[in-house]
Amino acid sequence: MEPRLIDKIVRAAGNIENHIVCEVGPGPGGITRSIIKQAPRKVILVEKDHRFIPSLELLADAYVKTEWEDVPPPVNLIGNLPFSVSTILIIRWLEMISKQEGPWAFGRTRMTLTFQKEVAERMAARILDKQRCRLSVMCQSWCNVNYKFDISGAAFLPKPDVDVGVVTLTPLKRPVMSQNFKLVEKVVRQVFSMRQKYCLRGVETLFPEDFKEEMAKTMLKMAEIDPVTRPFQIANGEFSRLCDAYGEIIKKYPEFENYNHRAPKKPQTNVEEELIE
Numbered sequence: 001m002e003p004r005l006i007d008k009i010v011r012a013a014g015n016i017e018n019h020i021v022c023e024v025g026p027g028p029g030g031i032t033r034s035i036i037k038q039a040p041r042k043v044i045l046v047e048k049d050h051r052f053i054p055s056l057e058l059l060a061d062a063y064v065k066t067e068w069e070d071v072p073p074p075v076n077l078i079g080n081l082p083f084s085v086s087t088i089l090i091i092r093w094l095e096m097i098s099k100q101e102g103p104w105a106f107g108r109t110r111m112t113l114t115f116q117k118e119v120a121e122r123m124a125a126r127i128l129d130k131q132r133c134r135l136s137v138m139c140q141s142w143c144n145v146n147y148k149f150d151i152s153g154a155a156f157l158p159k160p161d162v163d164v165g166v167v168t169l170t171p172l173k174r175p176v177m178s179q180n181f182k183l184v185e186k187v188v189r190q191v192f193s194m195r196q197k198y199c200l201r202g203v204e205t206l207f208p209e210d211f212k213e214e215m216a217k218t219m220l221k222m223a224e225i226d227p228v229t230r231p232f233q234i235a236n237g238e239f240s241r242l243c244d245a246y247g248e249i250i251k252k253y254p255e256f257e258n259y260n261h262r263a264p265k266k267p268q269t270n271v272e273e274e275l276i277e
Contacts, residue, residue, distance in 0.1 A: 001030065003030075003034075006030050006031050006033075006034045007034050007037075009031065009034070010031060010034040010035055010038060015038075016035070016038045016040050017038060017039045017040065018039065018040065018041045019040050019041060020040065020041055020042045020043075020044070021035055021040045021042070021043050021044070022043075022044040022045075022046065023035060023043065023044070023045050023046070024046045025046070025047065025048070026045045026046075026047050026052070026056060027047070027049070027052055028052060028055055029052070029055055029056055029059045032045065032056070032059055033059065036059075036063050043063070061106070064106050065105070065106045065107060066106065066107035066108075067107065068100065068107060068108060068173065069173045070107060070108075072107060072108045072109060072110050072170060072171075073106040073107040073108070073109060075103055075106050075107075075109045076109065076110050076111075076112065077093075077103055077109060077110070077111040077112070077113075078111075078112045078113070079113050079114070080113075080114045081113055081114055081115065083115075083116045083119075083160070083162075086113070086115050086116070086119060087119060087135065090113070090115075090123075090135075090139065091135075091138065091185070093111065094138055094139065094142050094143070094181070095181045095182075095185075097142045097143070097171050098142055098175065098177075098180070098181040099181070104171060108170060108171040108172075108173070109171070110168060110169065110170050110171075111143075111168065111169045112148075112166065112167070112168045112169075113166075113167055113169070114151070114164050114165070114166055114167075115164065115165050115167060116160075116162050116164065116165070117150060117162055117163040117164060117165045118131070118162065119135070119165070120147055120164075120165025120166070120167050121147070121165065122135045122136055123135055123136060123139045123145050123147070123167055123169075124136070124139075124145045124146075124147040124167065127232070127233065127234070127235050127236075128232060128233060129232070130232075132231075132232040133192055133195065133232075134188050134189050134192040137188045137192075137236060137239050138184070138185065138188060139169065140176070140236050141175055141176040141177045141184065141236055141239070141240070142171060142172060142175045142176070142177070143169040143170060143171050143172060144169070144170045144171075144172060145167060145168075145169055146167065146168040146169075146170070147165060147166075147167055148165075148166040148167060148168055149165075149166055150163050150164065150165055150166075151163065151164040151165075151166065152164075176236045176237060176239075176240050177239075177240050177243055178240065178243075178244065179240075179243040179244060179246075179247050183243060183246065183247060184239075184243050186206070187206065187239070187242055187243050187246050188239060188243075190202050190203070190205045190206050190261075191203060191231050191234070191239075191242070192231045193205060194231070195230070195231050195232060196230065197230070198227060198228045198229065198230060199220070199225065199227065199228075199229050199230060199231050199234060200216055200217070200220060200227035200228070202231060203216040203219055203220060203242070204216040205261040206219075206246065206256070206259065206261075207256055207259060208256070208259055208261075211256075215249065215256070218249070219242065219245045219246060219249060220242075220245075222241075222244075222245035222248065222249075223238065223241040223242045223244070223245040224241065225238055225241070225242065
């Protein structure tokens with residue numbers, strides 16, 4: 001149980017950095033901790049007593065976990081995704097990244113994934129690109145998106161009608177967005193719902209009919225964005241300001257938070273009186 005003696009035992013093995021180490025009978029994990037400090041590539045534990053398993057599993061989690069701003073942990077998410085669910089999956093995973101849950105509880109876990117080429121291009125599309133869309137902003141707000149290369153559809157069996165793009169996503173140390181994921185997704189989705197029109201039109205859909213014109217202009221003014229800018233001309237940082245502005249508005253008028261312009265119309269609230277004042 002003496003840490004200095006434990007470290008001395010492990011040092012007696014020599015330099016084990018990047019080695020594979022097998023420890024027999026780790027017990028509560030005292031020597032294991034000392035081994036991990038020497039940065040081996042892999043540690044294999046052989047323990048007969050089941051009472052020690054829970055504590056050793058916790059130690060295994062700690063072994064791969066890194067602080068969010070450190071280099072990514074030795075954990076990778078790799079997959080050849082079915083086209084039908086790829087966009088749904090990436091949006092769910094981005095939300096988990098925003099909350100640092102699941103694989104991202106260990107740190108900035110990288111993803112290397114395949115997508116239909118058009119989807120991969122959208123994920124990587126920058127401002128003014130013809131492919132820029134909601135998916136571009138969402139991916140780039142939480143990750144560094146690296147479009148690696150294309151694979152011909154002929155390489156797959158059965159052969160799809162499209163080519164495939166390979167993309168690596170590494171979570172950003174500091175996300176572009178400060179607002180919660182659901183709010184950001186709502187704002188970005190509505191702005192891009194009218195991609196070829198002025199952004200004012202998309203922002204208006206965030207608010208009930210009687211308030212949309214005034215509130216949309218207020219929101220764009222707060223975000224310092226020209227109402228006649230088109231969605232694909234808005235940079236990620238500007239979308240962040242838009243989300244912050246929307247967040248401030250729903251703090252003042254919480255009735256707007258759950259508004260869905262596609263839902264059946266509900267009776268008017270008393271917000272109109274406040275706005276007039």
